[in-house]
Structure formats: C-alpha cells, structure tokens
Amino acid sequence: MAEVVTSLQNPQLKRLVRLRTRREREAEGVILIEGARELARAGRAGVEVLELYLCPELLSPEAVALLPEVEGQARRVTELARAAFEKVSGRENPDGLLGVAGTPTPRLPDPGDDALIVVLHGLEKPGNVGAILRTADAVGASGVLVLGRGADPYGPNVVRASQGSVFSVPTAVLDEDEALAWLADHGFTTVACTPDADAEYWDTPLTGRVALLLGTEHAGLPPEWRRSERAVRIPMHGAADSLNVATAAALVLYEARRQRRQPGG
Numbered sequence: 122m123a124e125v126v127t128s129l130q131n132p133q134l135k136r137l138v139r140l141r142t143r144r145e146r147e148a149e150g151v152i153l154i155e156g157a158r159e160l161a162r163a164g165r166a167g168v169e170v171l172e173l174y175l176c177p178e179l180l181s182p183e184a185v186a187l188l189p190e191v192e193g194q195a196r197r198v199t200e201l202a203r204a205a206f207e208k209v210s211g212r213e214n215p216d217g218l219l220g221v222a223g224t225p226t227p228r229l230p231d232p233g234d235d236a237l238i239v240v241l242h243g244l245e246k247p248g249n250v251g252a253i254l255r256t257a258d259a260v261g262a263s264g265v266l267v268l269g270r271g272a273d274p275y276g277p278n279v280v281r282a283s284q285g286s287v288f289s290v291p292t293a294v295l296d297e298d299e300a301l302a303w304l305a306d307h308g309f310t311t312v313a314c315t316p317d318a319d320a321e322y323w324d325t326p327l328t329g330r331v332a333l334l335l336g337t338e339h340a341g342l343p344p345e346w347r348r349s350e351r352a353v354r355i356p357m358h359g360a361a362d363s364l365n366v367a368t369a370a371a372l373v374l375y376e377a378r379r380q381r382r383q384p385g386g
Contacts, residue, residue, distance in 0.1 A: 127202040134201075137174070137209040140221065143273050147224075152275045154220040154285075155211060157184035157191060162285030163222060164194035172221040173198045176206035179217030191218060211277050224275060228291035230264025232307035234330060237377050239370060240266045240300060240311075242336045242346055247272045251282020252367035253335070257290050258283075260378040264291035266300050266332075304332050311349035313342055314373055316363065318352035325353045327377035338366050 126133060139145045140153050151171065154160050164170060173195035180188065192198060201209070209219060230238045239257050244250050250272040257265050267274050274292050295303065304311060309332040312325065327333075334349060336342035355369055364372075 125200040125202070126205050129205060129208055131205065133199065134205055134209055137219070137221070141211060141277060143276060146273075146276075150224050151221050152224050152280070153211075153277045154222055154280055155215065155218070155277055156281065156285075157181065157187040157216055157218050159280050159285035159288075160191045160194070160218055160220050161187045163220070163288045164191065166225075166288035168225050168288055169196075169223045170194045170220045171196050171223060174201050174206065174209070174219045174221075175199075176201045176203055176215075176217040178203045179206055179215055181216035184216040184218050188218070191220070195220065212281070225288065227293040228264070229293050229303065230266075230291045232309070232330065233263065235328070235381065236263040236307075236309070236330050237327075237374070237381070238262060238264045238266060238309070238332050239374070240268065240304075240332050240334045241271065242268045242297075242334065242342055243340070244271045244335070244337060244366065247276055247278035248282045249365065249367045250274060251279040251284075251287070253370045254279070254283040254290055254292065255286045256367070256371045256374055258286035260374045262290065262374060264293070266303075267292065267294045268297055268300055269294075310351065311346075312373075313347045313349040313352040314354075314369060315341055315347050315352055316354050316357070317347075318354040320351070320353050321356055322353040322373050323376050325351055326380070327373070328380050331377065333370070333373055333377070335366055335370055338363055 146152055154163050272279055274287055280287055309330050311332050311334055313334045334342055334346050
C-alpha cells in the first residue's frame with residue numbers, strides 16, 4: 122500500500138518544491154515530470170521514473186486510464202493529500218500525477234541523408250522551447266539542439282509545453298562551438314531563419330540534411346549564425362514585424378515536411 126503524506130511540512134514535499142529550480146535538479150541528476158500523458162511518454166521512451174506521487178482526489182479521467190501504465194514504471198509510489206499535492210504541483214489544474222525521474226542522457230540526432238533538425242540559439246522561454254519540440258515531433262524531425270544555458274529542455278515547464286514530446290525527439294544541449302563542429306562534420310546545410318533574409322521560406326530548398334537555425338524574438342540570431350549557407354524569412358504584411366518564435370518554427374518545419382513528402386503521399 123502506498124505511503125500517504127498529509128503534512129505540508131513533510132521533507133519530501135519540501136524537496137519536490139526545491140526541485141522546481143534547475144540548480145537543484147542538476148545537483149540531484151533528476152527531472153520533474155507532471156501529468157499522466159507526459160509520464161506515460163517518458164516511460165515509453167525509456168526514461169527511468171524513480172518516484173511517483175499521486176493524489177486520488179485530483180486524478181483526471183486520462184490519469185485514471187494511464188495510472189496502471191505509469192504506476193508500473195515507478196520504483197516507489199507515494200500518495201499525497203490534496204493540499205500536499207497542490208503545494209508541489211506547477212499547474213493550475215493538476216491531474217494528480219507527478220514523477221521524479223533520472224535526467225535523460227542527451228541524444229544527438231541521427232544525421233541521416235534526409236535529417237531535419239532544429240537548432241535553438243538562446244531561447245529562454247520554456248513555453249516556446251516546449252512548443253517547438255512538440256512541432257518537431259509532429260513533423261518527424263530528427264532532433265533538436267539547444268545551445269548554451271537557455272531554457273532547460275527537461276525543465277517542468279518545457280516538458281509540459283511539449284506534452285512529453287521532449288522524450289520522443291532526440292535532444293541535446295551543446296555550446297556554440299560544439300554545435301558548429303557537429304553540423305559541419307555531418308555535412309548539414311544550415312538555414313538561418315531571420316527577418317533580414319532575401320528569400321521567403323517556401324521558395325528555398327529545405328530537403329536533404331538540413332538544420333533550421335532559430336534565435337530569440339528580441340535579438341534573433343547572432344551574426345555568425347546568420348551567415349549560413351541559406352537564409353529565409355517569413356513575409357509580414359500587417360503592422361506586426363515579427364512572429365512568435367514557436368509559430369515561425371512551425372511554419373518552416375511544415376514547409377520542410379511538405380517538400381519532403383513522397384509523390385502521391
């Protein structure tokens with residue numbers, strides 16, 4: 122029978138709150154995964170769920186359906202009273218499931234002949250990184266490279282925004298020199314997504330081994346990354362002069378997928 126925690130001063134709860142910070146997660150070598158769908162996808166990807174915390178009162182229908190699968194993946198299960206779970210949850214409407222898992226081993230993408238990858242330079246907003254990971258998963262991209270100390274790709278808000286796709290898409294954090302060397306060694310054509318490009322994204326070849334480069338909305342890509350083999354822009358016809366970076370990524374990724382479709386497919 123699962124242990125039940127009711128006290129808000131319980132040391133386990135205090136630790137879970139601390140693990141919402143990147144420094145504490147990295148010190149322990151763990152990540153937080155909240156939500157039934159996210160936990161299920163993590164388990165299916167081979168991520169080791171060390172601890173599962175559940176609140177029967179908060180379980181959503183999806184959580185109830187996935188509970189046997191999620192529970193079977195966990196080494197230890199602890200039941201939390203509602204107030205205790207709400208203290209450690211990072212969501213307004215939690216579904217009653219929260220896991221602590223070992224940090225996944227970074228996975229570099231498979232550099233196949235038709236590999237399509239996304240390179241994120243300096244993105245700090247977890248919602249944007251998570252949404253891009255979700256889109257990369259949807260189009261069947263080969264992977265995502267996160268440069269530097271931007272948003273933690275395994276932070277709880279990225280996991281949430283990606284709906285667990287971060288566990289399905291090979292993802293690695295590299296510094297700029299490592300990324301440049303890896304792309305060059307594997308013969309990737311780099312395509313900078315930048316508003317000062319001459320070519321529109323739908324007029325540019327995006328087939329073969331391609332790396333799409335995306336920077337922050339306020340600063341864009343630094344000069345050395347804008348000097349790529351190709352550069353593309355998304356035309357803007359209204360008063361707005363830029364798009365959310367996750368929206369821009371979705372447009373270019375789906376155009377790359379359209380160009381790669383098989384005849385008659």
